[in-house]
Amino acid sequence: MEKPFIWLLNLVALCALFAIVGAIGLHFSEFWLSIGILALLIVVWQFYQLFQLNLWIWHSKKMSPLTTFGPFGQLYQGIHQNQLKNRNKRKQLSHIISSYKAGSEALPDAVVVIDNDYKIVWCNRLARIELGLSWPDKQTLNIVEALKQPDFLNFLVAKRFESPLEMPSPANAHKILEFRGAPFVDNNMMLLIRDVTRLSQIEKMRKDFVANVSHELRTPLTVINGYLEMLPDAADLPPLLVNKAIGEMRTQSIRMQNLIEELLQLSRIEASNDRTFDKLVNVPKLLWQIQTEAQALNRDKHHKLFFDIAPKLYVYGIESELRSAFSNLIFNAIHYTPDKGVVEVKWHLSQNCARFSVKDNGDGIAQADIARITERFYRVDKARSRKTGGSGLGLSIVKHVLTHHNSSLKINSAVGIGSDFSCEFSAELTQIASKPL
Structure with a gap:
């Protein structure tokens, strides 16, 4: 075993040192004096090493240990090894936390973690955008005070998370957000927020599209149909009038084409679920x-x-x-x-x-x-x-x-x-x- 062997070796070395100094003291008939001086020097050396150890642990910015011998040299090496292990563990934990944050930022939903007092513990970037939150600038930000919605407070107090809550976004009144809740670690609560505006807009979009197209296309279609009814008798009409009719029909058809393209573009924007x-x-x-x-x-x-x-x-x-x-x-x-x-x-x-x-x-x-x-x-x-x-x-x-x-x-x-x-x-x-x- 490593530790018993090290301490046994140190004990043997200490006994050997006392034996040598005692033998020299006997030779000069000053045995106890020599032993006392050696003991005093050992005590002074120990206090000096403790002082150096205290400086290294609390004040030194260097991680590498001081070079010395004996038990303190082994103590320095042991502390240094533990520091290296702890640093590696911190790196691993930091990597795990970074991966967790990156994964949370990549979620398609806004995520907010709150404590029992409804203060925000953490939220991702999408939550700051969708809810207009100023966290972490305000570390003690209360989500109830930030959103200022009575329905939202009732939702949190009731804790009936099987039924989601839908309400307008505080950052954008035209958006409808769906809130879902779930228990989280340390008695915290996780809120998942999703933009469901598109779902409520689909039916309205369909109705608006039909109504708008029928209204706006009626005039150009009436013009085109009027000229088409006249053209079968084109043989009796002046060429100038015929050319005018064809030109007008072309103008109205281009207008209808542009109208339909813009309606489709507007519908695509309204129905878009791109991030x-x-x-x-x-x-x-x-x-x-x-x-x-x-x-x-x-x-x-x-x-x-x-x-x-x-x-x-x-x-x-x-x-x-x-x-x-x-x-x-x-x-x-x-x-x-x-x-x-x-x-x-x-x-x-x-x-x-x-x-x-x-x-x-x-x-x-x-x-x-x-x-x-x-x-x-x-x-x-x-x-x-x-x-x-x-x-x-x-x-x-x-x-x-x-x-x-x-x-x-x-x-x-x-x-x-x-x-x-x-x-x-x-x-x-x-x-x-x-x-x-």
Whole structure:
């Protein structure tokens, strides 16, 4: 056995030392004096070694042990070996904790762990986004006070977790969240939160789609049918009238095609269950592409286009949806601003949030219309919308895209002065890149 052998060896060495010193003392007739001096030196040496050991354990930043001999040398080595073992165990535990956190962040649901006082012990990033939580900045954050929903408090108190709770998201009133609970370690409770907005929207979407298509397609179909009834007698009609009829039918068919494409796009956005917060979108690159398209669209309007784009400001989101929202706002400003106007597009950081804005000096929008302008097929000026080919779905698409990204469209407008459309993305979704993607 290692330890008995080491201590036996040390005892033999100590006895041998006393025997040698005693023999020398006998030779000079000072046996007890020599033994006493040796004992005193051993005591002093022991206290010195204890002092060094105390300094090494409590004050030294070095992990390597001091070099010495005897029992203290073996003691240093034993402590050092235990330190190495503990460090390896800490590394293993740290790796396990990191893997646990990474796995929790990869979950498709928001996860919150709370204690008996409803204080947040831990939550993943998706929970901070969906619930608007400021944890861990506020270490003692109480989830009941943060959500401020009586139904949620009753759900926690009752602890009847077999039936989930559905309620609007505190961070986004347009989202419906489903809360499920389960007991967790140390008398804690785990909450699983899932976005179920899509399920409640499917039936509404179907009804809206049928109603909108039947309403909006009726006019172009009536026009086309009217001309088709007239064309069998085209032999008696002037060629100019026939050409006009064919041109009008083509215009109406293109309008129907654009309308259907935008309705399908809107339906896809509403029904999308893509994880909005997984992928980082290179927004500057996206806006530079839209800028090229806007310049081509602006050839006949002769506006002054200004693009101020922060080159390293990215957001987490769905690129195709963001492209649709940004392009709709920019193209609308070009379409509805009188010729030789000014359109300013800005993408910048504002109080740790990414902010996008489109400003024009067009006709502006009356305050009574601003509240309804994002509704499907709502048009401020129906005659002008038809002239520009507008379907009345553009801002509705923008609204749903921003809702999907926990944002909202802000509109500041005055008749005769112009309009400013803007939106912000939360700090959790904002990322300043060190280098381009």
